[in-house]
Amino acid sequence: MAFEALSQKLDAIFKKLRGKGKLSESDVKEAMREIRLALLEADVNYKVVKDFISKVTERAIGHEVMESLTPGQQVIKIVYDELTNLMGSKETKLNLKGNPAVIMLVGLQGSGKTTTAGKLGNYLSKMGRRPLLVAADIYRPAAIKQLHVVGDKVKVPVFSMGERKPVEIARASVEHAFRHGNDVIILDTAGRLHIDEELMEELKEIKSAVDPCEILLVVDSMTGQDAVNVAESFHSKLELTGLILTKLDGDTRGGAALSIKAVTGCPIKFVGMGEKLDDLEQFYPDRMASRILGMGDVLSLIEKATQNIDIKKAKELEERIRKEQFDLNDFLDQLKQVRKMGSLDQIFSMIPGFSPQKMQGLDFNEKELVKVEAIINSMTKEERRNPSIINGSRRKRIAMGSGTTVQDVNKLLKQFEQMKKLMKQLSEMEKSHKKGRFRIPFFNF
Numbered sequence: 048m049a050f051e052a053l054s055q056k057l058d059a060i061f062k063k064l065r066g067k068g069k070l071s072e073s074d075v076k077e078a079m080r081e082i083r084l085a086l087l088e089a090d091v092n093y094k095v096v097k098d099f100i101s102k103v104t105e106r107a108i109g110h111e112v113m114e115s116l117t118p119g120q121q122v123i124k125i126v127y128d129e130l131t132n133l134m135g136s137k138e139t140k141l142n143l144k145g146n147p148a149v150i151m152l153v154g155l156q157g158s159g160k161t162t163t164a165g166k167l168g169n170y171l172s173k174m175g176r177r178p179l180l181v182a183a184d185i186y187r188p189a190a191i192k193q194l195h196v197v198g199d200k201v202k203v204p205v206f207s208m209g210e211r212k213p214v215e216i217a218r219a220s221v222e223h224a225f226r227h228g229n230d231v232i233i234l235d236t237a238g239r240l241h242i243d244e245e246l247m248e249e250l251k252e253i254k255s256a257v258d259p260c261e262i263l264l265v266v267d268s269m270t271g272q273d274a275v276n277v278a279e280s281f282h283s284k285l286e287l288t289g290l291i292l293t294k295l296d297g298d299t300r301g302g303a304a305l306s307i308k309a310v311t312g313c314p315i316k317f318v319g320m321g322e323k324l325d326d327l328e329q330f331y332p333d334r335m336a337s338r339i340l341g342m343g344d345v346l347s348l349i350e351k352a353t354q355n356i357d358i359k360k361a362k363e364l365e366e367r368i369r370k371e372q373f374d375l376n377d378f379l380d381q382l383k384q385v386r387k388m389g390s391l392d393q394i395f396s397m398i399p400g401f402s403p404q405k406m407q408g409l410d411f412n413e414k415e416l417v418k419v420e421a422i423i424n425s426m427t428k429e430e431r432r433n434p435s436i437i438n439g440s441r442r443k444r445i446a447m448g449s450g451t452t453v454q455d456v457n458k459l460l461k462q463f464e465q466m467k468k469l470m471k472q473l474s475e476m477e478k479s480h481k482k483g484r485f486r487i488p489f490f491n492f
């Protein structure tokens with residue numbers, strides 16, 4: 048997961064602070080030194096780190112903190128505020144002015160532009176818009192085909208004219224959209240391995256021909272400070288209106304996400320959280336800061352849950368957990384439902400107080416899920432209802448029946464226990480949030 052190392056380091060630093068009844072100036076300075084190192088190790092731009100630390104220090108050695116009863120908490124709050132500011136403080140919405148509104152996607156080769164075009168098309172059509180994807184990358188022969196494939200998957204029409212001049216394609220696409228009732232155009236422009244003048248000229252030409260309301264740079268967050276440099280270059284030539292950071296689901300240290308707004312002045316509008324065409328999230332600086340600090344991201348979790356979870360089933364499940372009837376059938380059902388929301392890693396990172404490392408054993412890929420299903424299907428009704436009766440000889444029989452091994456069966460039973468524990472903890476969280484509680488189908492807070 049992105050930010051994992053940074054989150055762990057910050058957590059250790061804050062633990063020390065929280066343990067102190069009173070903070071001295073040297074305690075704060077020591078913590079700041081450690082935070083500074085943690086940010087540099089996360090590949091955050093050094094000027095950004097310097098500025099950040101000086102702002103946090105100034106606030107942290109002020110009266111409100113030093114004299115407060117919970118100085119450690121106050122420092123964490125300040126770090127949270129300043130991290131949020133660093134990433135842009137408020138979310139920035141897409142500007143969709145114009146009919147059709149033209150969104151131009153630019154970026155280097157392999158940054159994830161074509162995939163992002165599809166994700167954005169998908170996002171906009173879910174919003175009730177009628178997007179049109181436009182293949183303006185004529186240099187990579189497979190790019191046009193790739194856009195058609197992506198468009199088909201998300202059921203968004205694709206406009207292409209083969210290898211004509213990109214500026215002509217862009218102009219013609221506006222005409223086409225107008226005639227076919229498409230109200231947003233997403234231009235997938237060409238990428239190069241490096242920034243070159245020819246590419247910039249072509250992009251500038253397209254920009255002046257179709258007057259886009261958004262010029263969004265798609266950058267790969269795994270490339271760290273290079274992503275920041277690329278963004279600076281593109282911005283100086285094209286005046287970007289925003290950024291889309293892709294591959295934030297990978298194990299990027301997070302430096303690009305934390306520095307790019309501060310360095311370029313361009314807001315991050317979306318983040319790519321996976322290869323699937325659903326894996327695009329609007330970017331909220333405060334929610335991201337909250338995830339980095341291990342405070343969870345309940346709001347995004349609610350959004351994901353309401354989009355993907357079957358409410359009726361969730362209610363039935365709630366009842367079964369309460370009556371302590373959660374069994375292996377429910378377990379399988381849950382795994383399937385939760386997987387629709389994304390990887391379990393991602394989900395756990397949104398729950399306050401949950402460390403994804405603790406739950407690693409619960410992350411299944413599709414192949415493992417098939418195995419789990421086979422194992423559960425080889426059990427008797429009674430075994431599924433009451434797994435505690437599954438002794439050694441039953442385990443052997445189940446493994447044979449499902450074409451797996453006894454170790455696989457053992458692993459599954461262990462995971463079931465973990466999931467049961469997780470469900471119990473979640474339902475306890477619900478109790479403590481009874482008043483004005485959030486309600487999420489399946490996860491209840």
Ligand SMILES: Nc1nc2c(ncn2[C@@H]2O[C@H](COP(=O)(O)OP(=O)(O)OP(=O)(O)O)[C@@H](O)[C@H]2O)c(=O)[nH]1
Pocket residue numbers: 154155156157158159160161162163184187190237238239292293294295296297318319320321322326
């Ligand atoms: N994990 C992950 N992979 C992504 C994400 N976005 C894109 N990818 C992957 O990154 C690779 C490159 O994506 P493309 O969309 O082909 O990149 P592109 O920028 O269009 O490439 P060019 O057309 O060559 O310029 C593909 O394998 C995508 O599946 C993301 O948010 N997370």
